[in-house]
Amino acid sequence: MIDKIKASFRKFWRNRYGWDRLNGALYIVGLILLIVAMIVRERILSDLSMILLVIAIFRALSKNRGKRRKENARFSEILSPFKTMWVRFKNRKIYRYVHCPSCNKVARVPKGKGKVSIRCPYCHFTYERRV
Numbered sequence: 001m002i003d004k005i006k007a008s009f010r011k012f013w014r015n016r017y018g019w020d021r022l023n024g025a026l027y028i029v030g031l032i033l034l035i036v037a038m039i040v041r042e043r044i045l046s047d048l049s050m051i052l053l054v055i056a057i058f059r060a061l062s063k064n065r066g067k068r069r070k071e072n073a074r075f076s077e078i079l080s081p082f083k084t085m086w087v088r089f090k091n092r093k094i095y096r097y098v099h100c101p102s103c104n105k106v107a108r109v110p111k112g113k114g115k116v117s118i119r120c121p122y123c124h125f126t127y128e129r130r131v
Helices: 002-013 021-040 043-061 065-090
Strands: 095-099 106-110 115-119 126-130
Touching: 021 043, 021 065, 106 115
Parallel strands: none
Antiparallel strands: 095 106, 115 126
């Protein structure tokens, strides 16, 4: 009996998209809006939170994997500058980020080394900077 239930459950999820970062974000924002709607007793926020939760569940159960991957890739692309900012913020005591005068790309240099010679990892231009 249990094996039959497991098999039917596996069959149901076989071609489904599943959970990704966009689903997680939709779910978290939906839950936060639902909590806020309960506190302030606002119907519009409650409806919006339910819509976000339904969209997250719909995306997880979707069989159109290509479209869901594109949506998630676009979401990750939008969030990538924030991820870069977070990494820089975490490393602010160890590294300094400097721009190459030639190609304007960013290089990471250890902090507190005084005047150093930096070779750009992209265009291989060498320049000196105090860090």
